[in-house]
Structures are given as C-alpha cells and as structure tokens.
Amino acid sequence: MKKKVLAVLLSGCMVAGMIAGCGSKGGEDKKADDSAAKTETEDKGDEAKGGDYHFEVVVKSFQSSYWQAAVQGIKQAEEELGVTANTTGPNAESDIADQVNMLNNAINKAPDGIALAACDQNSVLDSLQTALDKKIPVVCFDSGVPDAPEGSVYATVVTNNGAAGAIAADKIYEAVKDKIAKADKQVRVGEVNQDATSANITERGLGFVNRFIELAKADGKTVAVTGNDYYVGKVEDKGDAKSADIVIEIAVPAQTTVELCSTEAANIMNKEDTIAIFGSNQVSAEGVLTANQNLSVLGSDPEKNIIAAGFDAGSTIKAAVKDGTLLGAVTQSPLMQGKLSIETLTKICNGEEVSDIETDGYWYDATNMEDPDISPNLYD
Structure with missing residues (x-):
C-alpha cells in the first residue's frame, strides 16, 4: 500500500498559534527562551530542530x-x-474516564504540545477545547477524533483503517469462497472488535464487513x-x-x-x-486464539477448520501465524506512528505547516514474515 498524505490547510488560529510559539507559554520570557533554543539548535545542524520543547503523550x-512499540518510536x-x-x-483501553483525566492533567502541565491516541473519540472533546483555548497544539495518532473542535487537532497520524480491515476481508474471502459457493445452507463469519468507541477500531471493523459484503455480492x-447494535447500525445494507x-x-x-x-x-x-x-486488533485477535485453546477449531483447511485472521502483531499472534492456526494478520507500524507524532509536534512548534499522515498496513502470513518490508513491524 502506498503511503498517502492528505493535505490539510491550517486554520488562521493555528498559524497564529505557531507564530506565537507552542503551548500557552507567552511573553518576553518565552521569546528569550525560544531565541536561545534556536541558537542552540542551529549549532547542532539541520537534524536537531527540537529546541527545548517538551511534549505530553497520552496513549490508549x-x-x-503495540503501545510499547509506539513508545519506542517516541523515544x-x-x-x-x-x-x-x-x-x-x-491500564486498559476501556478505562476511558482514566484516560480523560490523564489528558486533562497533561493539559494542565502546559506542554509545548500533546500527542493523543484517544480511547473514545467523543469523551475527549471538552479536553481538546481546553487545549485549544490554552493554545496547546494536539496531534492525534493511531485513532482520530472526527468531531474535535475546529483548530484543536493540527494533524492525525493514522493507518487507513478501513482499507486495513478490507485487506483481512480479501484474504479470508479468498480462503473460504469455494466453501461458500458449495454451501447448501447458511454460513456464518464472525468479527470480534474490542470496542465500539475508538475511531480506528470501528473504521477497521466496518472496513472488513463492507468489503466482505462487496465480495460476496459480486459472487451472487x-x-x-x-450482533453489536453500533456496528450493525453503521452498515447500509443489513440484509x-x-x-x-x-x-x-x-x-x-x-x-x-x-478474556x-x-x-x-x-x-x-x-x-x-x-x-x-x-479479530480486529491485538487484544481481540488474542481473544480468538484463547478461545481456540479449548475449542481447537482454527486451522488452514477451510473444509475442516474455521479460517481466522488477526490484526497487529505480538508473540502470541506471530506464533499462531507461523504454525497455521491463523491464516495471517494485518500489521500496522506503531513505532513509526509514535515517531511521526513527535516529529509533527516539533514541526508545529518550529512554525512549519503540517498535514495528516496515513501510515501503511501490511498483510503477513507464514510465507512473508521475514520480508524486509514486513519484519520491522512485527513487534513482540
């Protein structure tokens, strides 16, 4: 998949914020600090453009x-x-209230910028408004916040989750299409999503469903x-x-x-x-594999087994792909997302224009796990 960069024009208030400097630290002291930082940066050359910026990062x-890999990229x-x-x-991605409190604490520290991976795209809206009021730029990563207050989120670094879910649908459908064609009664395809709140999981889950419907209808x-009311409600043709x-x-x-x-x-x-x-992410894919420990129904033969695919990596999923329990999985690049988030915040603080960034997703199975384009993204 080719990386796509979606151009986003910064609003007037963004530009003004960048001219004045990142965060809410204004006044002559800030100007003096910025001048000193700029001199120091210039002495270090083009590769060191961070000045003395400090950022707060709130992950899911x-x-x-997955998140440990993102932290490696941040470092x-x-x-x-x-x-x-x-x-x-x-502690868990379902601890939405805890994450909101952490985001508010981060804002109260008046950093030069904040990188946010929101557990719930709607619960952070008030906090983002506060960050905007305090002129603290926010970059979202892994999951966007579509209804964020205008001007609060300067850029989003995210996998094209709809397309990533569709990759899994393509691979599973290819494996079971003959069985579907020969079936003389109804067959069932399952999808486990860890939540119905975060943008990346819902887009990915719907990407799988919509593509599978498209492929099946093309074959008559x-x-x-x-199942889940939220997802069912988002599907145009529920059947x-x-x-x-x-x-x-x-x-x-x-x-x-x-569990x-x-x-x-x-x-x-x-x-x-x-x-x-x-299973549409690491947690849910590991849940599918945990269920199989008692049932022993997954495998690579569609005539005898349930065909399963996962998402993300981790030692459990990688081992299941290697031994054929999973057909394969789609991996993202959490390390690169973490790194790009900090790079983007630094650009904002340097007064540069920024835009949304889509990172690549890759299908991997037992045949290509060692390929140079794949293996760096298969974190443990």
Missing part, C-alpha cells in the same frame, strides 16, 4: 505490546530531535449483518438474517480484555455454521 494503554524521535516527551496511559450471494446466504456476526465485549474477547469469540466459534472469524 500499555495493555498490549527515537526524542533522541533525534533533542526534545523530551512524557508518556502516560490507562446475499449477506446479513447481526435479512433469516434468508441470507452469509451472516456476518459482530461481537464487542463489555470491557477491553483478552472477554475470548468469551465473545467462543460464542461465535461454537456455532456449527461458522466458517471464518476476524
């Missing part, structure tokens, strides 16, 4: 190794740019979508579950844990008509 949690940017960053996050099959050739069942646990994702996955995998299942 440290629950999965790389700190070293390369001469900036500092403090990273915090709640009818599809119905059932008729009683008469459809294929039912796509979408499950979301009450909280974001591997609860496992319960949801087991409920789907236990049904006799289930032929495939998709």
Whole structure:
C-alpha cells in the first residue's frame, strides 16, 4: 500500500498559534527562551530542530505490546530531535474516564504540545477545547477524533483503517469462497472488535464487513449483518438474517480484555455454521486464539477448520501465524506512528505547516514474515 498524505490547510488560529510559539507559554520570557533554543539548535545542524520543547503523550494503554512499540518510536524521535516527551496511559483501553483525566492533567502541565491516541473519540472533546483555548497544539495518532473542535487537532497520524480491515476481508474471502459457493445452507463469519468507541477500531471493523459484503455480492450471494447494535447500525445494507446466504456476526465485549474477547469469540466459534472469524486488533485477535485453546477449531483447511485472521502483531499472534492456526494478520507500524507524532509536534512548534499522515498496513502470513518490508513491524 502506498503511503498517502492528505493535505490539510491550517486554520488562521493555528498559524497564529505557531507564530506565537507552542503551548500557552507567552511573553518576553518565552521569546528569550525560544531565541536561545534556536541558537542552540542551529549549532547542532539541520537534524536537531527540537529546541527545548517538551511534549505530553497520552496513549490508549500499555495493555498490549503495540503501545510499547509506539513508545519506542517516541523515544527515537526524542533522541533525534533533542526534545523530551512524557508518556502516560490507562491500564486498559476501556478505562476511558482514566484516560480523560490523564489528558486533562497533561493539559494542565502546559506542554509545548500533546500527542493523543484517544480511547473514545467523543469523551475527549471538552479536553481538546481546553487545549485549544490554552493554545496547546494536539496531534492525534493511531485513532482520530472526527468531531474535535475546529483548530484543536493540527494533524492525525493514522493507518487507513478501513482499507486495513478490507485487506483481512480479501484474504479470508479468498480462503473460504469455494466453501461458500458449495454451501447448501447458511454460513456464518464472525468479527470480534474490542470496542465500539475508538475511531480506528470501528473504521477497521466496518472496513472488513463492507468489503466482505462487496465480495460476496459480486459472487451472487446475499449477506446479513447481526450482533453489536453500533456496528450493525453503521452498515447500509443489513440484509435479512433469516434468508441470507452469509451472516456476518459482530461481537464487542463489555470491557477491553483478552478474556472477554475470548468469551465473545467462543460464542461465535461454537456455532456449527461458522466458517471464518476476524479479530480486529491485538487484544481481540488474542481473544480468538484463547478461545481456540479449548475449542481447537482454527486451522488452514477451510473444509475442516474455521479460517481466522488477526490484526497487529505480538508473540502470541506471530506464533499462531507461523504454525497455521491463523491464516495471517494485518500489521500496522506503531513505532513509526509514535515517531511521526513527535516529529509533527516539533514541526508545529518550529512554525512549519503540517498535514495528516496515513501510515501503511501490511498483510503477513507464514510465507512473508521475514520480508524486509514486513519484519520491522512485527513487534513482540
């Protein structure tokens, strides 16, 4: 997938904020500090353009190794740019209120900028307004905030999640299309999403569903979508579950844990008509694999097994891809997202224009895990 950069024009208030300097630190003292920092930066050459900027970073949690990889990218940017960053996050991605409190605490520290991976795209709106009022630039990464107050989010660094979900649908459909074609009764495809609140998970989950529907209809099959009300409500053609050739069942646990994702996955995998299942991030994919420890139904033969695909990486998912329990998975580049977020904040503080950035997603399976374009993104 080619990287796409979506041009975004900064609003007048953004430009004014950048001219005045990052954060809410105004006045002559700030000007003097900026002048000194600029001199020091120039002495270090073009590669060190961070001045003495300090950023606060709020991630979704440290629950999965995905976020540890993002922190590695943040640290790389700190070293390369001469900036500092403090990273915090709640215990779990379902701890939405805790993350909002952390974001508010970050704003109260009056940093030069904030990088945010929002657990819930709607719960951070008031906080983003406060950051805007205090002239603290915010860069979102991993997950956008579509309804953010105008001018509060300067750029978003994110995977094209709809397209990434569609990649998983392409691969699963290719594996099971013959079984669907020969079926003399209804078949079921499952999807486990860890939540129905964050933009990246919902876009990814819907990307899978919409592409699977598209592929099935092209082969003359009818599809119905059932399960979680939020996702079902976002699908244009929900179909008729009683008469459809294929039912796509979408499950979301009450909280974001591997154990609860496992319960949801087991409920789907236990049904006799289930032929495939998709776990749309690391936590939910590990939940699918945990459910399989008791059921032993996943594998690479669509005539005998349920075909499964995951998302992200981590040692559990990688091992399942290697041994054929999973057909494969789609990986992102969390390290690069973390790094690009800090680089973008630094550009804002230097008065440069910035734009949204889409990072690449890759399909990997047992045949290509060692490829140079893939292996750097397969974190443990």
